[in-house]
Amino acid sequence: MKRLVEYKSGIKDGFPIFLGYLAVSFAFGIQASKIGLTVFQAGLMSLTNLTSAGQFASLSIISVCGTIGELAFSQFVINLRYMLMSCALSQKFKYNIPFYHRFLIAFGITDEIFGVSVTKAGELSPFYSYGLMSISIPGWTLGTVIGVIFGDFLPGNIISALGIAIYGMFVAIIMPESKKEKSVLYVVIGSMILSCLMYYIPYLSEISSGFRVIIITIVISSIAALLFPVKGDSLNES
Amino acid sequence: MKVNIYIYILVMALVTYLIRLIPLTMIKKKIKNQFICSFLYYIPYATLTAMTFPAVLYSTSSPYSAILGILTAIFLAYKGKSLILVSCSACLVVFICEIILETFGLIY
Numbered sequence: 001m002k003r004l005v006e007y008k009s010g011i012k013d014g015f016p017i018f019l020g021y022l023a024v025s026f027a028f029g030i031q032a033s034k035i036g037l038t039v040f041q042a043g044l045m046s047l048t049n050l051t052s053a054g055q056f057a058s059l060s061i062i063s064v065c066g067t068i069g070e071l072a073f074s075q076f077v078i079n080l081r082y083m084l085m086s087c088a089l090s091q092k093f094k095y096n097i098p099f100y101h102r103f104l105i106a107f108g109i110t111d112e113i114f115g116v117s118v119t120k121a122g123e124l125s126p127f128y129s130y131g132l133m134s135i136s137i138p139g140w141t142l143g144t145v146i147g148v149i150f151g152d153f154l155p156g157n158i159i160s161a162l163g164i165a166i167y168g169m170f171v172a173i174i175m176p177e178s179k180k181e182k183s184v185l186y187v188v189i190g191s192m193i194l195s196c197l198m199y200y201i202p203y204l205s206e207i208s209s210g211f212r213v214i215i216i217t218i219v220i221s222s223i224a225a226l227l228f229p230v231k232g233d234s235l236n237e238s
Numbered sequence: 239m240k241v242n243i244y245i246y247i248l249v250m251a252l253v254t255y256l257i258r259l260i261p262l263t264m265i266k267k268k269i270k271n272q273f274i275c276s277f278l279y280y281i282p283y284a285t286l287t288a289m290t291f292p293a294v295l296y297s298t299s300s301p302y303s304a305i306l307g308i309l310t311a312i313f314l315a316y317k318g319k320s321l322i323l324v325s326c327s328a329c330l331v332v333f334i335c336e337i338i339l340e341t342f343g344l345i346y
Contacts, residue, residue, distance in 0.1 A: 016325035041243055048251035058250050068241060068249050075253040081285065082254070086261035088278045095266045106259040111289055116321070118282045157340070160299040161333035167294040168311040168328030170286045175315035177283065187280050191287035199292050209293070216288040217281055224284075225276035 003127045010131015013120075016169040017112045017132065018139035023162030024052050025140045026154070029147015031056065035063040039148045046144040050110055050137060053210055054078045078210035084217055085114040092117065092124040101126040108133035112166060115173045183228035190220045300345045303335040 025046055032042035037059075049055055054075050061071050086109055093101070105126060113132045117124055146154075178185040194216050198204045207215070269275055290308075298304045311328040319327075339345045 013321055016321045019325065019329070037243070041247065044244075045247045045250075048247060049254055051254055054250065054254055058246065062243065062246050065241065068245065071246055072249050072253050075250045076257065079254050079257050082258045083261055084281055085285070086258050087265060088281045090262050090265040091269060091275075091278055095268060099263070102263045103259065106262045107255060109258040109262070111285070115282055115286050156299070157333060157336050160303075160336060161329045163297040164294065164304060164307045164311075164328045164332050165325045167290050167297055167308060168325035169321050170290045171308065171311040171328075172315040172319070172321045172324035174283055174286055174290075175312070176318065179316070184280070184283050187283045188287045191284045192291045195288040196292050213285055213288045217284045220284040220288075221277045221280035224280045225273050228276070229272050230276040230279045231272075 003125070006125040006127040007131040007134075010128040010133075011135045012131075013116050013128075014113075014132040014135035016165055016172075017116065017136045019162060020112065020166030020169060021136055021139035022143040022146075023159055023165060025143030026147040026151075026159060026162075028052065028055055029144040029149075030151035031059055031147075032144065033148040033151055035059055037062075037148070039145055042148050043141055043145045047137065047141045050107070050140055051079055051082075052111075078208065081111075081210060081214050081217070082109050082114075084214065085109050085111075085118070088118055089114060089124075092120075093126070094123060097126060105129045105133075108137070110136070112136065112169065115170060119173050119177065183224060183230075186228070187220055187224045190223070191216050194220060298332050299336055300339055302344075303332045303339065306335050307332040 028046065029042055032045070037045070045055060045058075049058075057074050057078055058071060061074060086106065089105075089109065093105075108129060113129070113136055116132060117129055120128065174184075174188055178188050195212065198207060198212050198216070269278070294308050295301045295304050298307065307328040310331045311324050314324045314327055336345065
């Protein structure tokens with residue numbers, strides 16, 4: 001019953017994602033109700049899209065009755081980072097896992113699920129991914145629904161406190177490897193500096209957050225790959 | 239022309255899913271090229287860091303509570319604590335910090 005063990009461990013590791021998603025999607029639900037989406041429509045969007053920045057951006061297009069092309073393009077640009085994540089994740093699975101696993105797992109590639117699964121030691125079991133997905137996706141959808149219905153009732157300081165959950169989890173993902181590998185620490189420090197520069201410097205700060213992440217990832221990872229090439233099969237040992 | 243809301247939802251879901259699906263299904267073999275392997279190895283750390291900083295400072299009602307929260311997370315993660323513990327502790331610190339800030343009228 002190794003599958004069940006993997007599944008349960010995915011659910012356990014996914015709990016911080018659940019908390020973080022509740023908070024973020026709650027905020028999304030409030031926004032969605034403001035432009036007139038019903039509970040069902042907002043919930044359906046969260047369930048089928050499972051992406052924060054993309055969904056927020058879509059609201060501003062939908063609210064002005066933008067074109068489908070405009071919407072598709074904005075989603076493509078904002079969510080392009082998932083393509084990088086998908087590439088990295090492709091190396092974590094056995095090459096011969098049944099094809100339907102890849103189709104299902106692809107649906108769950110979000111910043112958070114990716115972060116947790118790709119940094120897990122050793123080869124990845126699809127069932128671990130399913131565990132992560134089966135707690136995260138309801139969290140994302142549920143938060144949206146609650147946001148639409150109860151947006152004005154929930155105490156603000158609870159929402160505010162939950163807002164940091166995702167970032168706390170990111171730190172917990174990054175830290176162990178940064179302690180172990182100097183090169184990873186340099187990547188973290190480099191990305192932090194570049195990200196702050198791009199965020200605060202005029203003109204550069206007009207780049208959308210999705211693109212900023214892509215640029216930083218490509219620049220910093222390329223430099224690190226040149227300066228500190230990794231030996232052997234470290235994607236699976238990490 | 240007014241577009242049906244469900245068509246909007248369908249199109250964005252489709253675009254987003256294809257972005258996620260294509261690399262995962264196209265790249266099946268283990269990549270041998272050392273540069274690409276190293277590049278892929280560093281991706282999560284660069285991505286997650288870029289998403290966290292400086293965005294975390296604006297994730298709560300006040301940058302002060304956010305700074306305390308993220309420092310708590312960094313400290314506990316350094317001590318090797320689990321994802322859940324690190325994440326929940328950061329939330330708790332933010333919660334307490336904001337109650338104190340509110341009491342002194344520093345945020346509303």
